[in-house]
């Protein structure tokens with residue numbers, strides 16, 4: 001079996017969107033001038049889909065959501081020629097070929113995300129070629145089904161946040177992640193608002209359920225040091241990405257500061273990036289996304305590393321590619337889960353592009369033992385709502 005062609009297309013959403021509140025989540029831009037403008041324009045409204053076809057007619061699907069148009073250019077110009085004509089079963093060699101050929105200017109960020117998309121499509125081919133789901137090629141089933149935590153609870157009116165928490169509590173979820181709306185620029189009033197929002201959600205879900213707190217890199221070390229002791233009484237399962245991804249010392253310092261575990265990794269890349277985080281004890285929960293970190297080839301190795309360090313892996317974003325990794329390793333106790341809803345920020349857009357994404361039941365997702373590959377197909381229902389760039 002040889003790879004015959006690689007096609008990368010950008011799906012640009014042009015359908016209806018429901019804009020969330022401007023400060024629905026703190027973010028790295030908040031520390032700059034005019035923070036009120038940042039999240040109000042923060043969107044992931046396009047996605048790159050990669051289709052790799054083999055000479056015996058198997059088509060593998062991969063995807064990348066980071067800087068999709070640039071990822072497409074990298075795939076078209078640099079990565080496709082490196083894998084065309086090659087045997088997809090030589091996936092480790094092909095991964096190293098892509099990684100090393102782009103090393104001078106790649107390594108992390110959008111290049112690694114582009115490599116991830118190609119790698120995902122290759123693994124989809126491998127599964128399809130032997131009629132096995134990808135998780136069966138990685139270690140198989142380690143769980144009856146995958147526990148997942150409900151992830152959204154963007155900062156908005158507190159009554160609305162409580163109603164949202166109640167709705168998904170009623171659907172059987174036992175773990176919830178909420179976003180902070182405020183950071184250092186909002187001074188003490190923002191601290192008060194942040195605490196009020198945690199209290200409001202805890203009021204609904206009680207203390208028999210897990211609560212995760214998301215900063216999305218919108219704080220700094222000084223602000224996090226003020227917030228963490230105040231948050232301890234709410235017993236969060238973790239505090240996510242308090243500072244920018246490059247501040248590994250900051251993560252390490254905060255992770256030793258209180259009883260609250262610090263999580264991160266959705267903006268970290270490759271085995272080397274995670275070895276650094278783990279060596280420095282910078283995170284207590286690893287949250288790579290398979291479609292950024294280097295695909296399944298890299299994520300599988302990071303799972304082994306995390307197992308050895310006894311640090312749980314709870315991948316970013318839900319999505320099928322991550323569920324296969326969670327299913328196949330004991331290092332991963334659960335998955336994130338975004339529900340399908342109207343298009344807002346774009347986190348939910350994959351539901352509009354792919355058929356086959358599992359829907360949570362009672363707080364669990366299930367993978368089919370008999371669906372080959374990743375188990376996704378391209379959806380036709382919303383095609384009219386996308387502009388597709390060939």
Ligand SMILES: [Mg+2]
Nearest residue numbers: 214240241266
């Ligand atoms: Mg996150």
